[in-house]
Structure formats: structure tokens, C-alpha cells
Amino acid sequence: MTTRYVALLRAINLGATRRVPMPRLREALTARGFGAVRTHLGSGNVLLDSLLPEAELAAELTRAIDDEFAIDVPVVVRTADELADVVAADPLGHVATNPARYSVTFYAEPLDPERVAALPPADGWEYVPRGREVYIWLPDGLQSDRRTERAWTQLLGVGTNRNWNTVRKLAELTR
Structure with missing residues (x-):
């Protein structure tokens, strides 16, 4: 199948x-x-x-x-189904007012809790680790805050990021 x-x-x-x-x-x-x-x-x-x-x-x-x-x-x-679950979870939907500045970083493996605990504190932005993803809300945009990509790669490993518009569209296209 x-x-x-x-x-x-x-x-x-x-x-x-x-x-x-x-x-x-x-x-x-x-x-x-x-x-x-x-x-x-x-x-x-x-x-x-x-x-x-x-x-x-x-x-x-x-x-x-x-x-x-x-x-x-x-x-x-x-x-x-996994992508539909990512969209359904939407832990920052209540604060993310611009889907182009709200994103998800996808990882191949489940996030290591010890490495997640070592992530830097959010300062003017928010993030929520969940399963194999990190949801990120950057009100000023990703380009204004490159530290997030470096932190995720150094602490969590190699992932790939998509903005919320793209995540939702991909979930829609898989149905």
C-alpha cells in the first residue's frame, strides 16, 4: 500500500x-x-x-x-496525516497574527528533551517544541532574527523551516 x-x-x-x-x-x-x-x-x-x-x-x-x-x-x-496533525496542533495560533512570520521547523527525529531545555529564552518572539517540530512566532520576521536558525541547528540538529502559509497549503494538497 x-x-x-x-x-x-x-x-x-x-x-x-x-x-x-x-x-x-x-x-x-x-x-x-x-x-x-x-x-x-x-x-x-x-x-x-x-x-x-x-x-x-x-x-x-x-x-x-x-x-x-x-x-x-x-x-x-x-x-x-502527520502534516495534518502539525496544522491541527497550532500552539501559537492565538498569538501569531501574520502567517508569513509564523513557521514550523521540521526535524527527522523526535526532539531531545535535554537539547530543547538548552534552547535560548525567547525575547520578543515565541517558540513551542512538539514531537519532531518547533513552532516559531517571530513578529518582526525571520530575516530580522537569524539567531533562531543558528540555535536550532546547533542545539537541535539540522531541520528545515516552512512558514505557516506553506505548511497549511501542503496539508491541504495532501488531502
Whole structure:
């Protein structure tokens, strides 16, 4: 039985390097046998059907991107149901007034409670760690506060961030 997944590619198409054209990515993944391959935006959001379990799928997608584009791209995967749960949880919806400044950082593994406890205190912004995600509300925007990305990477490991508009749209597209 196939599972509908959302694959979140980290740090592609942000500048002149690490370019991954979405039409070519869709073709490459379809050629590898993934079903109903679709991309959303140009920032590395892929919807697809697969028989593989999550960890194997993430590894296979990383290999496929390296084979096709010669770049190493970490991939975080969620099922349609898991993404729906992320949206339903919405722990900062009561304070996040601008969905472009509200985001979720997705991690491949569950967050380590000791590492979460070591995160810096929020100062003018808020965050809520939950499961394999960190919800982040930055009222002044992500660009104004790069410390969050450094803190998450140094303390929690490599994840990939999507704004709330994108998270909701991906959940909608998986239905």
C-alpha cells in the first residue's frame, strides 16, 4: 500500500547555488518510481506516493537529488496525516497574527528533551517544541532574527523551516 508523503528539502533554491529546478526534480522522482509527484513553490516541497517507510524514503530522495543535481540535500519527510496533525496542533495560533512570520521547523527525529531545555529564552518572539517540530512566532520576521536558525541547528540538529502559509497549503494538497 502506498503512502502519501510530503518531502521537505532543506536549503535549496535560496541563491545562485544549490539550484534544483522543480520540473526536472518531478521528472527524476517519477522516473525512480514514485507516484503522483507534485511540487509546491520552488523552495523544495514535494508531494509524492511511495511504498517506502519514512527513513528509507528520505534517504532515497537525498540520493536521487545527489544523483540528478550533484548536491547533498537533507530531506525531512511527513505523511499526510502527520502534516495534518502539525496544522491541527497550532500552539501559537492565538498569538501569531501574520502567517508569513509564523513557521514550523521540521526535524527527522523526535526532539531531545535535554537539547530543547538548552534552547535560548525567547525575547520578543515565541517558540513551542512538539514531537519532531518547533513552532516559531517571530513578529518582526525571520530575516530580522537569524539567531533562531543558528540555535536550532546547533542545539537541535539540522531541520528545515516552512512558514505557516506553506505548511497549511501542503496539508491541504495532501488531502
